[in-house]
Amino acid sequence: MDLSLIIMQLFSGIALGAVLVITALGLTIVFGMLGVVNFAHGALFMIGAYAGLYLASLTGSFWWGLLLAPVLVGAFGMLIEFVLVRRLYGRSIDDPLLLTFGLSYILVEGVRIVFGSDGIPFPTPSQLIGVVDLGVGFFPKYRLFVIALVAVVLLLLWLMLEKTRVGLIVRAGARDPQIMRVLGVDIGKVWLAIFGLGVGLAALGGVLAGPMRSVNPEMGTLVLAEAFVVTVIGGLGSIVGAVVAGLMVGICISMVALFAPEMATIVMFALMAAVLLVRPQGLFGLKGRA
Amino acid sequence: MTVQSTGEAPSLSQSRRLFAVLSDHRVLVSLVALALLPWLLPSKALAVNVLIYGVVVMGYNLLFGYTGLLSFGHAAFFGTGAYLTGIAISRWGLPWFAAVPLAIVASTVLAALIGTISTRTRGIYFSMVTLALAQLVYYLALQASSFTGGENGLRGFTVDRINLLGWQVNFLDPVNKYYVLMAFAALALWVQSRILNSPFGAVIEAIRENEQRARACGYDVERCKLIVFMLSGAISAIGGSMSALHLSIVPLDSLHYQTSGMIVMMVLLGGARSFFGPFIGAATFLILEDVVSLWTPHWQIVVGAIFVVFVLFLPKGIWGTLLDLLPFARERR
Numbered sequence: 001m002d003l004s005l006i007i008m009q010l011f012s013g014i015a016l017g018a019v020l021v022i023t024a025l026g027l028t029i030v031f032g033m034l035g036v037v038n039f040a041h042g043a044l045f046m047i048g049a050y051a052g053l054y055l056a057s058l059t060g061s062f063w064w065g066l067l068l069a070p071v072l073v074g075a076f077g078m079l080i081e082f083v084l085v086r087r088l089y090g091r092s093i094d095d096p097l098l099l100t101f102g103l104s105y106i107l108v109e110g111v112r113i114v115f116g117s118d119g120i121p122f123p124t125p126s127q128l129i130g131v132v133d134l135g136v137g138f139f140p141k142y143r144l145f146v147i148a149l150v151a152v153v154l155l156l157l158w159l160m161l162e163k164t165r166v167g168l169i170v171r172a173g174a175r176d177p178q179i180m181r182v183l184g185v186d187i188g189k190v191w192l193a194i195f196g197l198g199v200g201l202a203a204l205g206g207v208l209a210g211p212m213r214s215v216n217p218e219m220g221t222l223v224l225a226e227a228f229v230v231t232v233i234g235g236l237g238s239i240v241g242a243v244v245a246g247l248m249v250g251i252c253i254s255m256v257a258l259f260a261p262e263m264a265t266i267v268m269f270a271l272m273a274a275v276l277l278v279r280p281q282g283l284f285g286l287k288g289r290a
Numbered sequence: 291m292t293v294q295s296t297g298e299a300p301s302l303s304q305s306r307r308l309f310a311v312l313s314d315h316r317v318l319v320s321l322v323a324l325a326l327l328p329w330l331l332p333s334k335a336l337a338v339n340v341l342i343y344g345v346v347v348m349g350y351n352l353l354f355g356y357t358g359l360l361s362f363g364h365a366a367f368f369g370t371g372a373y374l375t376g377i378a379i380s381r382w383g384l385p386w387f388a389a390v391p392l393a394i395v396a397s398t399v400l401a402a403l404i405g406t407i408s409t410r411t412r413g414i415y416f417s418m419v420t421l422a423l424a425q426l427v428y429y430l431a432l433q434a435s436s437f438t439g440g441e442n443g444l445r446g447f448t449v450d451r452i453n454l455l456g457w458q459v460n461f462l463d464p465v466n467k468y469y470v471l472m473a474f475a476a477l478a479l480w481v482q483s484r485i486l487n488s489p490f491g492a493v494i495e496a497i498r499e500n501e502q503r504a505r506a507c508g509y510d511v512e513r514c515k516l517i518v519f520m521l522s523g524a525i526s527a528i529g530g531s532m533s534a535l536h537l538s539i540v541p542l543d544s545l546h547y548q549t550s551g552m553i554v555m556m557v558l559l560g561g562a563r564s565f566f567g568p569f570i571g572a573a574t575f576l577i578l579e580d581v582v583s584l585w586t587p588h589w590q591i592v593v594g595a596i597f598v599v600f601v602l603f604l605p606k607g608i609w610g611t612l613l614d615l616l617p618f619a620r621e622r623r
Contacts, residue, residue, distance in 0.1 A: 084602070094360045098597075266430060
């Protein structure tokens with residue numbers, strides 16, 4: 001096997017993993033704060049891809065789609081939290097999960113009504129068509145852009161959480177919402193914002209993935225399973241875990257695709273099963289939470 | 291119980307006694323209700339589907355309703371039950387009475403494998419892990435196409451007659467089919483009732499109510515969860531076998547996440563943690579699907595919305611809510 005081919009496949013894996021990281025991050029941040037796992041996360045990823053596609057064709061520019069879709073879908077996520085999920089705090093942990101599952105049904109069917117059941121091609125933005133010479137081989141510009149953008153988003157998220165007052169409130173709220181309430185913080189607003197952020201990240205993942213995989217109403221199912229695998233491997237609620245596990249799963253999938261393409265989807269589930277047998281709480285999860 | 295002073299007391303205690311008798315013979319009562327089903331529903335085909343999914347959801351109810359474990363991967367056991375029944379009949383030429391037990395055993399082994407991994411986790415993790423592992427089974431079946439038929443599903447076997455102790459039953463007749471399949475449902479109902487009445491049934495409910503306390507009482511919670519996971523998978527596999535005999539094909543979708551989700555919807559619509567609720571839930575879902583798809587192909591949006599309303603306002607489902615209206619039913623289900 002050619003070494004440069006392996007290195008190129010490694011890069012592909014990182015690009016794939018970058019999208020997984022962004023998507024799983026949205027899931028894990030919401031869980032860390034609200035204790036809610038959003039089963040509509042995959043459907044909202046799909047909505048993000050469609051919104052990006054629609055806005056790009058409306059404005060004539062991919063960049064507007066990339067910018068606006070996460071914001072608009074994130075706002076839609078806040079609406080979901082405000083109208084539906086909020087009613088279920090304090091009830092069984094299964095209830096928000098069941099609710100968002102029902103919601104995913106509605107969202108997928110809604111997209112089928114508006115855009116039809118068939119897949120739609122998502123054109124790569126003209127500026128990013130073509131390849132870059134990396135010395136060891138040629139690599140698609142778009143994938144390189146995805147890796148870079150995800151790195152920037154991760155850096156911004158880290159700065160927000162670790163270096164700002166808002167981040168301090170968010171981190172403290174994840175530890176003990178009761179105390180935050182006593183200290184006069186309106187934790188309801190924080191939860192609203194975090195839910196919107198999580199959904200916005202799913203939508204961003206959807207827009208970024210658009211040109212790399214076909215856009216269709218069912219794409220969310222596999223994405224949901226992938227995001228679950230990544231968060232379970234990394235440890236639910238752990239941001240570092242989501243980043244490490246996302247890249248790990250992405251690289252794993254594209255490496256296996258090189259040698260045994262039919263096993264590519266299966267390998268990530270096997271990886272998850274193996275991690276669970278050794279560390280049920282995930283690589284970076286806290287014990288007792290699993 | 292307080293002393294009752296009004297004149298309606300005797301009638302209340304009478305209906306209480308009636309209810310007690312009915313719930314003591316819940317398997318028999320359920321079978322009577324199921325025997326009448328084909329004559330109450332608009333079509334025999336619908337009745338067969340209600341029977342099949344009722345059994346699948348009943349098995350799932352043991353895990354979700356009674357033990358409180360929300361699995362999102364039960365299609366794995368339904369589908370494996372169906373596939374193994376079909377494969378045993380078509381590829382290995384086995385008769386149905388050998389194929390069905392084989393399929394149930396195979397599904398139970400699969401449940402042991404998935405259960406070993408998933409019951410190591412708790413709460414939301416459990417839902418995510420069961421979903422992922424069931425998708426693993428789905429993709430394995432998709433890839434092993436020489437064995438399972440891949441994307442086209444398993445085809446090429448017909449069950450046109452069933453040999454009942456030398457008596458050939460024409461299985462193409464929908465009424466015959468329904469009552470033959472009801473024998474499987476009877477077995478499933480009896481097993482389920484037996485489990486729930488046993489001390490083990492009390493332990494799984496204790497785990498649902500308070501896992502830590504159950505552990506403090508000396509029960510091996512992990513082992514009980516694994517056992518109930520296997521039992522639940524086995525009962526759902528009975529439904530899978532019924533489905534394979536009924537359809538004479540096994541669609542790949544029977545292993546898909548959508549099917550797992552449908553099972554969850556059915557149990558919640560009917561009423562988790564009630565004995566007959568799964569059949570009510572299966573009937574509600576399938577009737578909704580039939581009726582709504584008459585005027586729009588997008589029936590899923592309506593069913594999804596109804597499900598969301600149930601989660602918000604009727605978390606006990608139709609049957610559970612009705613039982614709650616009976617003042618004396620709350621203590622016994």
